[in-house]
Amino acid sequence: MRIHCPCCGPRGVAEFSYGGDGTVRRPDLSVTDTDAHVAYVFERENPRGPHVELWHHIGGCRHWLRVTRDTLTHEITSVEMAGRFAGEAARISGAGA
Amino acid sequence: MQKYSALSLLRNALSGHRDWQPAWRKSDPKPAYDAIIVGGGGHGLSTAYYLAKEHGLTNIAVLEKGWLGSGNIGRNTTIVRSNYMLPGNNRFYEWSMKLWEGLSLDLNYNVMFSQRGVLNLAHTPSQLDDYARRGNSMRLEGIDAELLGREEVARMVPGLDMSPNARFPVLGGLLQPRAGTARHDAVAWGYARAADARGVDIIENCEVTGFLREGGRIVGVETTRGEIRAPKVGVAVAGSTSQVLRLAGVERLPIESHVLQAFVSEPVKPILDCVVTFGAGHLYISQSDKGGLVFGGDIDKYNSYAQRGNLPVVEHVMSEVSAMLPFVSRLRLLRNWGGIMDMSMDGSPIITTGPLPGLYLNAGWCYGGFKATPASGWCFAWTMAKDEPHPLNAPFTLDRFQRGYVLDERGAGPYPKMH
Numbered sequence: 001m002r003i004h005c006p007c008c009g010p011r012g013v014a015e016f017s018y019g020g021d022g023t024v025r026r027p028d029l030s031v032t033d034t035d036a037h038v039a040y041v042f043e044r045e046n047p048r049g050p051h052v053e054l055w056h057h058i059g060g061c062r063h064w065l066r067v068t069r070d071t072l073t074h075e076i077t078s079v080e081m082a083g084r085f086a087g088e089a090a091r092i093s094g095a096g097a
Numbered sequence: 098m099q100k101y102s103a104l105s106l107l108r109n110a111l112s113g114h115r116d117w118q119p120a121w122r123k124s125d126p127k128p129a130y131d132a133i134i135v136g137g138g139g140h141g142l143s144t145a146y147y148l149a150k151e152h153g154l155t156n157i158a159v160l161e162k163g164w165l166g167s168g169n170i171g172r173n174t175t176i177v178r179s180n181y182m183l184p185g186n187n188r189f190y191e192w193s194m195k196l197w198e199g200l201s202l203d204l205n206y207n208v209m210f211s212q213r214g215v216l217n218l219a220h221t222p223s224q225l226d227d228y229a230r231r232g233n234s235m236r237l238e239g240i241d242a243e244l245l246g247r248e249e250v251a252r253m254v255p256g257l258d259m260s261p262n263a264r265f266p267v268l269g270g271l272l273q274p275r276a277g278t279a280r281h282d283a284v285a286w287g288y289a290r291a292a293d294a295r296g297v298d299i300i301e302n303c304e305v306t307g308f309l310r311e312g313g314r315i316v317g318v319e320t321t322r323g324e325i326r327a328p329k330v331g332v333a334v335a336g337s338t339s340q341v342l343r344l345a346g347v348e349r350l351p352i353e354s355h356v357l358q359a360f361v362s363e364p365v366k367p368i369l370d371c372v373v374t375f376g377a378g379h380l381y382i383s384q385s386d387k388g389g390l391v392f393g394g395d396i397d398k399y400n401s402y403a404q405r406g407n408l409p410v411v412e413h414v415m416s417e418v419s420a421m422l423p424f425v426s427r428l429r430l431l432r433n434w435g436g437i438m439d440m441s442m443d444g445s446p447i448i449t450t451g452p453l454p455g456l457y458l459n460a461g462w463c464y465g466g467f468k469a470t471p472a473s474g475w476c477f478a479w480t481m482a483k484d485e486p487h488p489l490n491a492p493f494t495l496d497r498f499q500r501g502y503v504l505d506e507r508g509a510g511p512y513p514k515m516h
Binding site (some may be wrong): 001012013014018020021034038039041042043044045046048050051053069070071073074088 | 118337338339348349350351352353354365398399400401402409412442498499509513514
């Protein structure tokens with residue numbers, strides 16, 4: 001499996017560290033409803049099919065990436081920058097995933 | 098059921114082995130049962146067996162999407178052990194060990210349970226301290242555990258690289274002498290035959306496509322072979338847990354599905370008479386009766402439903418095994434394969450009533466499900482029959498994550514890829 005890093009280009013999966021489900025959002029710390037925090041920490045949709053997930057390019061540019069990958073076929077349909085560089089892939093590399 | 102014995106073998110030999118009965122019937126689904134088990138793997142079949150044997154519930158069906166035992170019961174590395182530290186875990190797995198010890202007799206089927214010992218290697222003084230702590234915790238629960246020094250390990254496993262110049266020199270190990278291996282397929286077949294003999298219908302090629310509800314209660318399943326009704330539906334489908342429960346409207350669970358690869362080498366003469374695990378990485382290896390070395394390592398560490406893995410893990414596992422047992426580097430790999438693990442958020446299983454009325458869940462086995470097969474079925478049967486958990490599986494609830502009672506043997510936190 002290879003991931004097309006927007007910064008470094010196509011790289012082997014061994015360069016990346018998996019960061020899990022990319023759709024969960026940490027509730028604001030002012031939220032006192034336990035269920036919201038339990039859902040964030042423990043509960044996952046775990047789909048068979050397209051899955052939005054985070055990967056850390058730990059052996060490369062060290063950017064966090066938001067990857068859409070099919071969990072049955074391992075086909076990757078989109079890779080974009082996550083975190084503070086979100087949406088800036090085109091500016092950094094001149095090309096998307 | 099035709100009883101297997103030396104006499105029956107002799108009698109059938111004299112008649113040219115033409116009179117053996119099939120080990121279980123090919124059942125067609127009836128419109129209704131007292132209970133349904135979804136999943137004809139080890140855990141589903143053992144649940145059906147213990148429901149019939151311990152609780153007198155014989156009007157039950159086991160529904161299997163493919164053929165019997167086509168999932169993880171036939172894909173694992175066959176290791177049986179109860180060397181856990183946390184009381185919630187080691188009591189349960191020790192009960193499993195006790196059931197294993199009488200299983201072949203109980204089922205009248207040779208599951209080839211071989212108590213050859215499981216040895217965990219230690220490579221640092223702190224790891225040895227940690228093993229001593231785990232061994233003490235086991236012995237407090239009446240489980241056998243022995244701390245071995247370097248010389249004892251070298252005597253026990255002659256093929257190990259015991260060189261002080263090894264990248265990770267071996268300092269000692271923790272041995273559980275009663276642990277060992279079993280013939281994995283025979284476990285599925287033995288439970289299927291014994292359950293069938295007590296009247297359980299085992300229905301293969303019958304995929305569950307939906308759940309029947311009445312007033313918020315699950316009252317049966319829709320399948321590719323029609324509707325089947327039952328007041329109790331137990332789900333034991335390992336890596337497909339999230340998929341199946343989504344059909345019942347349960348969208349989120351503390352489970353991720355990951356692929357675990359396993360490997361077998363070409364057969365060689367007897368060289369390894371126990372199970373050994375590498376302590377400076379994650380590797381477990383034993384030798385099958387056919388002579389192949391059977392081993393595995395880490396999961397691929399990303400969500401996957403593909404029953405095949407990636408090459409970086411293959412390379413990693415091969416480098417570990419050849420670091421530990423250098424002679425293995427000269428053997429050829431015969432096969433490798435993958436199975437889908439239901440990795441839970443704390444690395445411990447779930448055997449519980451719910452999450453909906455009429456539904457019962459058995460899941461979250463990570464990659465330790467095989468050794469649990471007897472106790473998992475035994476406890477799940479109890480839970481389904483009495484609508485409450487047995488004390489042995491009381492810690493394995495679904496709401497433990499909510500209540501803060503996680504059972505994190507490894508202390509790795511809520512990261513399924515780490516367990």
